[in-house]
Amino acid sequence: MNTDQRVTDLMSRLTFAEKAGLMFHTMIAVNPDGTLHDGDAMIPSWEFLLKDKLINHVNLLTFAPVPPRKLAEWHNRIQEIAAGIGHGIPVTVSTDPRHGVIDNPAASASAGGFSAWPEPIGLGATKDPSLVREFADTVRQEYLATGIRVALHPMADLATEPRWARTSGTLGSDASVVSALLTEYILGLQGTELGPDSVAAMVKHFPGAGPQMNGEDAHFAYGREQVYPGGYWDYHLKPFEAAFAAGAAQVMPYYGMPVGTMYEEVGFSFSQGVVEGLLRGRYGFDGVVCTDWGLVTDAEIMGSPMPARAWGVEHLDRHSRVLKILNAGADQLGGEYCPELIIDLVEQGRLTEERIDVSVRRILLDKFRLGLFDERRYVDPAETSKIAGKPVFLAAGLEAQRRSIVVLDNHGTVLPLAEGATIYVDGVDPSVAARYAKVVDDPAQADAAIIRRAAPFDQRGGGFEAFFHAGRLEWTADELAPLLEVSGTVPTVVDVWLDRPAVLTPLSGKAALVGSFGSSDEALLDVLFGRAPATGTLPFELPSSMAAVEASREDVPNDTAGPLFPNNHGLSL
DSSP, X not given: OOHHHHHHHHHHHOOHHHHHHHTEEEEEEEOTTSOBOOOOSSSOOHHIIIIISOOXXXXXXXXXXXXXXXXXXXXXXXXXXXXXSTTOOOOEXXXXXXXXXXXXXXXXXXXXXXXXXXXXXXXXXHTOHHHHHHHHHHHHHHHHHHTEEEEOOOBOOOOOSTTOTTGGGSOOSOHHHHHHHHHHHHHHHHOSSOOTTOOEEEEEEETOOOOBGGGOOTTSGGGOEEOOTTOOTGGGGHHHHHHHHTTOOEEEEOSOEEOSSSSOSSOGGXXXXXXXXXXXXXXXXXXXXXOOSOSSSOEEETTEEEOOOOTTOTTSOHHHHHHHHHHHTOOBEETOOOHHHHHHHHHTTSSOHHHHHHHHXXXXXXXXHTTTXXXXXXXXXXXXXXXXXXXXXXXXXXXXXXXHOEEEEOTTTOOSOOTTXXXXXXXXXXXXXXTTSEEESXXXXXXXXXXXXXXXXXXXXXXXXXXXXXXXXXXXXXXXXXXXXXXTTSOXXXXXXXXXXXXXXXXXXXXXXXXXXXXXXXXXXHHHTTSSOOOOOOXXXXXXXXXXXXHSOTTSXXXXXXXXXXXXXXXXX
């Protein structure tokens, strides 16, 4: 039988409960030693999800780095359990990005035993499609070795609103550049067609999540609105058009609720005009559409209340929210585990089993294409150890980190620093710095100083919300004081982790300025001391003031007046 025939045959034998379970894609926790997690107040147990709810699409959640071999062992245990449930449908394991230097449980995990690369915005700073292809192919091999078969990435969103908390997950602000990089990203993960050696790309967040009102994030009620004051709706679609042309297997719509457009003012996954009309109709996309996490059920995350992101339909009950999502054209509900709601809707006559079968067919088709029913159901943990984190991958990741670093202002000729000089460091591991120079504790005794800082932000709240850097992009006087004191004492290099476009105007003319996007101390110092060339360029502009940011239009790229450093700026060394 061919793949379509196999799908049809299996669907004819599934119970309706099994079909309903297929339509949920939720988080599952993994213990650090690779054993099965028994569940807690935030994450249900594996037994509850797999056996009670018949769910078999799970998103890995690791509370601490788990060695890839242990992930592989966990994966095989889960597959063995699934083989004995119902018709033995194999589990599809997914993950948020986990190849970065930065650990952010809200959106990505640190590399752990995988190779470490710059954050996506750092890939954007290289402007190099071939490097992005190498990155994605490396991710594919390391994921495949551990049993991860769906990447909940890349983000095709554009960084057009400087304050937006998800900027670091994008590839930049320019639609043409992002489209070129995104194409290679998807081909690196999937190949030219989805098959047993592919990792399926779930491209997000359709139709573009960048233009958030005032830069607030749509995970939270105060950030639910998405606006287009510049009329750039179509501009944000361009990277998705490139993703579809490259064969992206799956798509995730965003939480955001469009305001002042031709579309219904509801979250994108609830919008029939956006999913069925635009995505499936205009673009002809017939792959799996999975909602972003938590649109239906109120929850508690990291000790804080987390209302369902049912923007525009908060008044609907859970059954009606699910119905609206499915009527809009989505196939899976992310972050939810309530298949009983779908069963109820069919039994109540509000939803047909024929509609369910449309989604189940798409979902099963990807499982078969990925080889999960055949040779790819299990992985070999011994092989995992040889592939994940192997030296050639580690070296490539480190080189990409170097290439993503942007020298913004050399403040005369501070850079490159002289090896063997005496240096003062702040925010840099002294043991790493000692491989390049003599480290002292007093800047007055140093030939130069190196300071690393993260871009400024407002602390909004605790728990889950604390992982979203939002609000201001300029430092307070107290935060600036130590930087100005050191730079007034000794020639100083200030490196800023640009997870968002920081306002660096107060430091301009006072220090050499460098921007990084998820780079280790080693990668940074290799560039600062001239062991590696400076080749990165900005993937977005750096504004000159918060007033300029506040006056800019959320949907228009690089729209602040008189930016301190324009998009594509970067000095060579």
